[in-house]
Amino acid sequence: MQSQVLTARDRWAIETMQRQIAVLETRESQVRQAPEPVQQCAGWLALQRQVPGYERYLRPWIGGVGFDGAVPAIAEHRTALRVRLALADSEVARFDPTTRQRAQQQVGLRLAVIGKGGAGKTVLASTIARLLARRGRKVLAADLDTNPGLAMSLGMPPTEAGLPPEAIEEHEGGNYGFQLAGGLTPPEAVERFSTPGPDGVRYLGVGKISSESKWAAKQSVPAVVQILLGVGSPEWDVVADLEAGPTTPFERYHAFASDVMVVVGPAWRSALTVRRLLPMLTEVNPIIVASQYGDEPDHAHLAPWGRIPFDPAVREAERRGVAPLDACPDAPAMRAVESLVERLLDRAATVPSVEGGGR
Amino acid sequence: MKIAVTGKGGTGKSTIAGYLIRHLAGSGHTVVALDADPNPNLGISVGVAPEIVESMEPILNALLDSGHTHKDPQPPAEELLRRYGVKARDGITLVATGKVERPSDACLCCGSHNTTRQFFGDLSAEHRVVVADLEAGLNDLIWADPKQDDVVLAVTDGSAKSVEIARRACGLAAGMGVTRIIGVANRSVDEADRQQLAKELDIAEIFVVPEDPAVLAADHRGLAPFDAYPDSPAMVAVRELATRLVAT
Numbered sequence: 246m247q248s249q250v251l252t253a254r255d256r257w258a259i260e261t262m263q264r265q266i267a268v269l270e271t272r273e274s275q276v277r278q279a280p281e282p283v284q285q286c287a288g289w290l291a292l293q294r295q296v297p298g299y300e301r302y303l304r305p306w307i308g309g310v311g312f313d314g315a316v317p318a319i320a321e322h323r324t325a326l327r328v329r330l331a332l333a334d335s336e337v338a339r340f341d342p343t344t345r346q347r348a349q350q351q352v353g354l355r356l357a358v359i360g361k362g363g364a365g366k367t368v369l370a371s372t373i374a375r376l377l378a379r380r381g382r383k384v385l386a387a388d389l390d391t392n393p394g395l396a397m398s399l400g401m402p403p404t405e406a407g408l409p410p411e412a413i414e415e416h417e418g419g420n421y422g423f424q425l426a427g428g429l430t431p432p433e434a435v436e437r438f439s440t441p442g443p444d445g446v447r448y449l450g451v452g453k454i455s456s457e458s459k460w461a462a463k464q465s466v467p468a469v470v471q472i473l474l475g476v477g478s479p480e481w482d483v484v485a486d487l488e489a490g491p492t493t494p495f496e497r498y499h500a501f502a503s504d505v506m507v508v509v510g511p512a513w514r515s516a517l518t519v520r521r522l523l524p525m526l527t528e529v530n531p532i533i534v535a536s537q538y539g540d541e542p543d544h545a546h547l548a549p550w551g552r553i554p555f556d557p558a559v560r561e562a563e564r565r566g567v568a569p570l571d572a573c574p575d576a577p578a579m580r581a582v583e584s585l586v587e588r589l590l591d592r593a594a595t596v597p598s599v600e601g602g603g604r
Numbered sequence: 605m606k607i608a609v610t611g612k613g614g615t616g617k618s619t620i621a622g623y624l625i626r627h628l629a630g631s632g633h634t635v636v637a638l639d640a641d642p643n644p645n646l647g648i649s650v651g652v653a654p655e656i657v658e659s660m661e662p663i664l665n666a667l668l669d670s671g672h673t674h675k676d677p678q679p680p681a682e683e684l685l686r687r688y689g690v691k692a693r694d695g696i697t698l699v700a701t702g703k704v705e706r707p708s709d710a711c712l713c714c715g716s717h718n719t720t721r722q723f724f725g726d727l728s729a730e731h732r733v734v735v736a737d738l739e740a741g742l743n744d745l746i747w748a749d750p751k752q753d754d755v756v757l758a759v760t761d762g763s764a765k766s767v768e769i770a771r772r773a774c775g776l777a778a779g780m781g782v783t784r785i786i787g788v789a790n791r792s793v794d795e796a797d798r799q800q801l802a803k804e805l806d807i808a809e810i811f812v813v814p815e816d817p818a819v820l821a822a823d824h825r826g827l828a829p830f831d832a833y834p835d836s837p838a839m840v841a842v843r844e845l846a847t848r849l850v851a852t
Contacts, residue, residue: 363613363614364614390741391741391743392742392769393765397764397768454776459779460746489614490613510614512824513823514645514823517826525705564764566764567764
């Protein structure tokens, strides 16, 4: 093999991949040590959903553009991920159908919400997160928008900072020049740095842009992306609210998610945006949710899986800057989200668990 | 004059930019309609047919297709405008900086954001009006980097989130030395919205655009409200804004 000088970018990629394998190895050994077969099975099922996230994240690296020196390591990493997925598949197959079915119900959602600005992403993501938490689930609400909004819709005080300085470190080859601090694993990062919100939701987010913080807001982004990819315990539901438009899927903030919810409003341009987003989501099954609907017909070829009506009570909550779930819990839009949550959970519990589990 | 239109997603940036562009062009100004959104759709509000908007080649995409890399110097702005600008009615030139189409590991700072920065920065403001419709949120305002003589319009829609984002946009613009910053209270329901927004943004110049079902109806059909309902209340309001902008 031709020897190649590694650039900072190559070194960062290689370190990122090594860390990902370490995360998976730790998870696998924890799954093996789980006391009950149902827990073990749930652990492997969760790995069936987690590992493809790493592969989705890796996909644009293949071909090596920008990573010339890391090409062999990228190819090896892809193989290693496939081996781990095959391992999870074979472990799941060892359990009897009853155990698998029970385990399936314990595996958390990995959900990303995207769409055009103003379509209702944040109201939807925050309400889903809180309604999941009210069912007694552990929910991580991840804020991947450098503009404020998610905390407000969750009903939490606004936060300016992303991760604290001790959670990130500089790397000259990393995106935005930063990465998750060495030695800090994604599950530890969630335990230590997420903040509690209403209904027991845990909030974790990137920094917010302001006149005092023009560029620093981005410093947490790469770490938060790796944290979401690395949360593998089946007990967590992860719900991430992504910044409007195509740039967040471009940077693959949604890679962690087995379900990507694409929110479309009645406006023609909202549909145009979704039509542009869908080709970027080839490796997941997008869930189209029509939001803010009156009596408009559906957009052509964008048949919605779910529907949230336009609701003056939600608009009023948005005007006041409070969580719609606190301001108008019984409003039609809130009831529609409740039924959406029900269906999301049913859907997750019936994903085929052996062949093609979660992929 | 160069005008950058910023604000939270869905507040009506492109719609207001589109009206402004049409009013200014219709009253004899030479107008460049600059779509800086990586999800470009300003053309719709200007009244360009959707097929043409979809088939337009943004500057960055065209340069990359011709073998340009981010390390090569970008051709001069006026040259780019001649090459990639599309002629629309009333002499408007519509141009987009870059469209994001697929996940990649190219970074946006070397991509569409930087193209926006250089192009908006370099374009001459002499004898023309440049109206730049920025990407939703605050990031693109930092990249566009408006200067002292430029105008920043921060659009809100009455929601607390949009007001908070506009407040930050005003702070950022002031920090960049911009002296004329205008808050736009779009979809306003009453006069109290003006005072409320002036207080929240802590700026003197607030412009009110009323809630207008005609705009909503045009929006649902993907039409420019300017063509569909030229005398609707929101249109009339933006006509005044256009007049006010060029009068001073």
